[in-house]
Amino acid sequence: MKRVYVKEEWCLGCHLCEYNCAFANSGQKDMITALKGKPIYPRIHVEGDEKITYAVSCRHCTDPMCIKSCIAGAISKVDGVVKVDQNKCVGCLTCVLVCPYGALAPSESGIMQKCELCLENTCGSPACVKGCPNRAIVYEER
Amino acid sequence: MKRGNAMEKYVIIGNGVAAAACIEGIRSVDSEGSITVVSQEKHHVYCRPLISYLLEGKTDKERMLYRPADFYEKNGCSVLYGKTAVKIDKDAKKVSLDDGQVIDYTKLCVATGSSPFVPPFTGLDTVEKKCSFMTLDDADTLAAAVNSESKVLIVGAGLIGLKCAEGIQDRVGSITVCDLADRVLSSILDAQSAGLVQSHLESKGVSFLLSDSVERFDVNKAYMKSGKEVDFDVLVLAIGVRANIGLVKDAGGETNRGIVINDNMQTSLADIYAVGDCAEGNDISFGQRRVLALLPNAYFQGQCAGVNMAGGEKVFDKAIPMNSIGFFGFHMMTAGSSFKPEDGGQVYEEIDEKHIKKLFYRNDTLTGFMLVGETCRAGIYTAMIREKTPLSSVNFDMLKETPTSAAFSQETRRKMFGGVV
Numbered sequence: 001m002k003r004v005y006v007k008e009e010w011c012l013g014c015h016l017c018e019y020n021c022a023f024a025n026s027g028q029k030d031m032i033t034a035l036k037g038k039p040i041y042p043r044i045h046v047e048g049d050e051k052i053t054y055a056v057s058c059r060h061c062t063d064p065m066c067i068k069s070c071i072a073g074a075i076s077k078v079d080g081v082v083k084v085d086q087n088k089c090v091g092c093l094t095c096v097l098v099c100p101y102g103a104l105a106p107s108e109s110g111i112m113q114k115c116e117l118c119l120e121n122t123c124g125s126p127a128c129v130k131g132c133p134n135r136a137i138v139y140e141e142r
Numbered sequence: 143m144k145r146g147n148a149m150e151k152y153v154i155i156g157n158g159v160a161a162a163a164c165i166e167g168i169r170s171v172d173s174e175g176s177i178t179v180v181s182q183e184k185h186h187v188y189c190r191p192l193i194s195y196l197l198e199g200k201t202d203k204e205r206m207l208y209r210p211a212d213f214y215e216k217n218g219c220s221v222l223y224g225k226t227a228v229k230i231d232k233d234a235k236k237v238s239l240d241d242g243q244v245i246d247y248t249k250l251c252v253a254t255g256s257s258p259f260v261p262p263f264t265g266l267d268t269v270e271k272k273c274s275f276m277t278l279d280d281a282d283t284l285a286a287a288v289n290s291e292s293k294v295l296i297v298g299a300g301l302i303g304l305k306c307a308e309g310i311q312d313r314v315g316s317i318t319v320c321d322l323a324d325r326v327l328s329s330i331l332d333a334q335s336a337g338l339v340q341s342h343l344e345s346k347g348v349s350f351l352l353s354d355s356v357e358r359f360d361v362n363k364a365y366m367k368s369g370k371e372v373d374f375d376v377l378v379l380a381i382g383v384r385a386n387i388g389l390v391k392d393a394g395g396e397t398n399r400g401i402v403i404n405d406n407m408q409t410s411l412a413d414i415y416a417v418g419d420c421a422e423g424n425d426i427s428f429g430q431r432r433v434l435a436l437l438p439n440a441y442f443q444g445q446c447a448g449v450n451m452a453g454g455e456k457v458f459d460k461a462i463p464m465n466s467i468g469f470f471g472f473h474m475m476t477a478g479s480s481f482k483p484e485d486g487g488q489v490y491e492e493i494d495e496k497h498i499k500k501l502f503y504r505n506d507t508l509t510g511f512m513l514v515g516e517t518c519r520a521g522i523y524t525a526m527i528r529e530k531t532p533l534s535s536v537n538f539d540m541l542k543e544t545p546t547s548a549a550f551s552q553e554t555r556r557k558m559f560g561g562v563v
Contacts, residue, residue: 006559008552048548049540054555056547059563065521068163068445069438071191072201073208088205090195093517097466097475098438101558102519102545110471142562 001080002141004044004117004126006054010136011046013053017128017137018042021057024118024127041108043115044128055128055137058082058103058115066095066104074112081119084112150175151246152451153237155227155389156253157181158190159437160418160444162209164251165217167448167456175452177219178245180237184224185278186211191437193281194309203278227254230393232411249413249451252401253444254386256419256435260379264358272377275306284310287376291315295364295372297356298380299326301467306378307348308469318372320351320364330465330476335498335514342472385420385433398422400433405459407447415451417443427462427478427509427527434463460528466517475517478502478510478527490542501542506533519545 019035021042028034044057060082067075067082074088075095084095091110107113117139118126129139152168154161157179165177192206214221222239229238230250238244258274266272271287273280284306288294292314296303299321307317321328325336326343340350354368364372385400396402396410400422407415407423418440425432439461446458464477480502481487487509492499497515501508501523508526522545525531537549547555557563 003562005561008555008559047546052548052552054548054559056559059558061563065438068441071437072189072206088201090192090200092191092466092468093473093475094438094466095521096517097464097477097520097524099519099521100525101563102522102547104521105518142560 001060002117002139003060004057004115004129005138005140005142006056007136007138008048008052008054010134011048011053011055012134012136013046013048014133015046016131016133017044017055018046020127020131021115024121024123025113027121039108041105041113043105043113045105047102056101056103057128059101060115060117065098065100069094069098081116082114083116084114086111086113146174147172147453148174148176149248150452151248152177152251153180153245153247153249154178154251154253155180155237156251156255156418156420157183157185157187157221158253158255158418158440159187159208160253160255160440161251162187162213163441163444164253164415164417164448164451165213165219167445167450167454168452169217169448170445171449171452171454173218175248177217178247179214179219179221180225180227180239180245181221181223182226183277183279187213188278189437190277191305193275193278194305196278196281197285197306197309197313199312227389230389230411230414232393232395232414235413247413250415251444251447251451252390252409252414252416252420253418253440254389254420256383256385256433258379259382259384261381263356265360268361269359269377270361271375272379274379275302276383281309284376284378285313288314292375293373294318294376294378295320295374296378296380297321298378298382299323299350299352300329300380300382301327301465302383303378303380304343304469305467306380307343311346311348311470314376316349317347318349318351318374320354320356320366320372322353322355324353326350326352327467330463331474331512331514332500334493335474335500335512338496338498338514339469339472339474343469346470383419383435385422385435387420390414390416398431402431403443405457406450407443407458408450415447417447423461424459425461425463425479426459426530432463434461436464438464462524462527464524466520472515473517474512474514475520476510476512477520477524478508480510503533503538507531508533521545522547 022040026034226240401416419435449456490501500512502510540549
């Protein structure tokens with residue numbers, strides 16, 4: 001299946017992926033109305049130090065620890081995509097405790113949200129990839 | 143590769159998360175053998191740790207089902223609800239139930255969980271409204287017993303007692319929690335971290351009586367060892383739990399605090415496996431067997447047992463204690479073990495008014511951590527404990543500051559974020 005991969009040597013550390021992610025998942029039509037002056041809760045985040053930066057989002061693991069560890073039975077895999085059912089999640093953060101990639105963070109409300117590859121929002125394919133100015137994030141089969 | 147073996151008769155005693163995982167493990171290998179689940183509770187598998195969230199109104203009985211309503215049907219399981227297994231005949235390979243029914247098995251999984259431990263308090267029988275807080279039925283009992291005026295006494299300041307307090311806080315008049323220990327959450331937190339959590343709970347209106355225990359009850363009053371008296375309308379007993387080991391012990395299997403299992407989840411008895419809160423497997427962070435009564439562990443063990451029961455080959459040799467828990471929006475995470483300085487244990491600490499971070503390490507590996515108030519990306523630490531990542535292979539100084547994969551080698555990161563994992 002196609003997943004999001006990063007090339008850290010190409011990452012500029014501009015954080016645009018975070019804004020594009022937050023906008024794509026905001027359900028709004030205008031980026032300024034959606035994001036201006038508000039704290040953002042993207043499902044991808046840039047990590048690194050003064051030498052290297054790279055974007056981290058869900059790896060959609062073959063055998064995900066988060067699914068097995070979820071105390072609410074809220075995480076499942078549908079056609080290879082690891083999804084969280086926000087209606088079932090209670091925000092215990094056990095998935096954050098077990099994700100070896102540090103890829104998960106809760107939404108503003110405390111309930112979990114995660115990268116679901118933008119397949120079900122208006123973007124249709126990962127917004128972080130579409131908007132990356134240096135093609136440091138790609139969406140492909142490997 | 144899936145195969146089918148219609149000759150197999152899988153029996154699972156218990157119907158919690160470990161049992162559901164066992165079913166999924168079996169069906170990942172064998173789509174044909176029959177699966178019978180003996181369920182003491184008259185409920186479809188539900189998320190036990192969610193009973194406090196149910197009382198809090200953050201979930202409901204439908205949403206807290208662990209798997210969809212058609213789970214058993216889709217997996218070809220027959221569930222015997224409201225039945226209790228009373229005996230295992232390991233030689234004849236039969237399980238006897240409390241209604242006299244006897245069922246044959248070829249492979250048996252014991253997932254009997256644990257029961258509340260209640261010491262023989264004087265006068266406990268005079269208390270009218272009392273319950274434990276382990277099951278959905280307990281939650282229903284408690285919800286029916288309390289009203290907005292109720293004074294609730296919770297005996298036990300552990301995970302169960304405190305989640306109960308959070309769950310009912312908005313429904314009752316007052317809550318007092320007592321514990322023999324000198325601090326809250328004594329099984330996972332040290333005094334410093336516990337103090338921070340306790341003050342947060344106190345700011346939400348929960349009162350504590352620590353280093354104190356109930357000497358006797360008299361109807362609606364608890365007489366404490368300290369001489370204090372506590373008036374209450376409803377009593378919750380959350381002192382501790384005991385693994386349900388009786389069936390395997392009586393059948394001659396090796397038991398300790400829990401049913402002793404190996405890394406394949408096998409007990410000492412042929413074709414009998416044990417998983418979840420009743421089992422005692424290896425805690426690799428401590429290097430010793432322990433009952434690790436945690437939901438993730440129940441799943442990992444259950445699935446591993448299921449695969450092996452069905453003729454597959456799976457080991458689960460990465461078990462560590464780990465908890466992610468929050469009270470009124472204040473989160474903490476702990477994992478692994480800590481060792482005393484005389485045993486070579488070292489600790490890195492960051493402490494301020496709102497957060498505590500402690501990283502425990504020894505012999506070039508991270509052995510445990512305690513994070514209170516700030517828990518971002520803690521899974522990176524957890525994975526290092528689980529995988530025994532050599533600290534000399536990472537930038538540990540950077541990791542002390544914050545859990546980040548930037549502290550790993552570029553090659554490791556290339557695999558993590560550039561490959562299929």
